[in-house]
Amino acid sequence: MKNVATVNVDRGPIPWTERIYLGPIVRGLGVTLRHFLRNVFGKRDVATIEWPEVKRQYSERLRGRHILTTKDDGSLRCVACYMCETACPANCITIVAEEDPEAPVEWEKRPLLYEIDLLRCVFCGFCVDACPKEAIIMSRQHEMAFSERSEAVVGIEELRQKGPIEDEDLGYRPYF
Ligand code: SF4
Numbered sequence: 001m002k003n004v005a006t007v008n009v010d011r012g013p014i015p016w017t018e019r020i021y022l023g024p025i026v027r028g029l030g031v032t033l034r035h036f037l038r039n040v041f042g043k044r045d046v047a048t049i050e051w052p053e054v055k056r057q058y059s060e061r062l063r064g065r066h067i068l069t070t071k072d073d074g075s076l077r078c079v080a081c082y083m084c085e086t087a088c089p090a091n092c093i094t095i096v097a098e099e100d101p102e103a104p105v106e107w108e109k110r111p112l113l114y115e116i117d118l119l120r121c122v123f124c125g126f127c128v129d130a131c132p133k134e135a136i137i138m139s140r141q142h143e144m145a146f147s148e149r150s151e152a153v154v155g156i157e158e159l160r161q162k163g164p165i166e167d168e169d170l171g172y173r174p175y176f
């Protein structure tokens with residue numbers, strides 16, 4: 001077995017304030033008090049914001065709550081191809097397809113059911129990347145609170161694009 005040399009370092013006597021942790025506690029409280037007084041009276045270079053009254057402007061690439069985009073006639077762009085469901089690593093998208101009787105092309109599909117479980121979603125954006133129709137994009141809506149698990153499972157009506165796309169708080173989208 002290899003011999004390991006050890007060196008004793010004499011740090012001198014430890015003061016009693018250090019021994020009972022009084023010194024570090026007082027110094028820590030001093031830092032807290034300094035920040036508290038600066039936040040109350042100074043307001044300079046304060047990193048926090050007064051949410052929810054003040055909202056931070058996030059990047060247009062933020063991955064927030066999803067939007068199912070619509071065509072000019074208001075119908076969903078989604079053709080129920082299951083690409084997003086397949087790409088989803090959290091397995092939180094559920095799609096049931098049906099034939100679209102109004103489609104100009106025979107056998108074109110549309111989603112009869114499209115659900116995302118937002119509590120399982122990891123907001124990775126893979127569904128957005130996988131979609132060949134730009135039918136699912138992400139918004140900057142990140143304030144989500146649910147009192148029951150079932151409320152976190154959102155369907156077509158909750159996800160559908162509301163109004164002109166410019167009015168949405170747009171987040172991560174393909175080719176953007
Ligand atoms: S953002 Fe990621 S985890 Fe969430 S639904 Fe899309 S692919 Fe699934």
Ligand code: SF4
Pocket residue numbers: 077078079080081082083084085095130131132133134135136
């Ligand atoms: S959202 Fe896009 S990828 Fe998902 S099923 Fe619809 S068309 Fe396919």
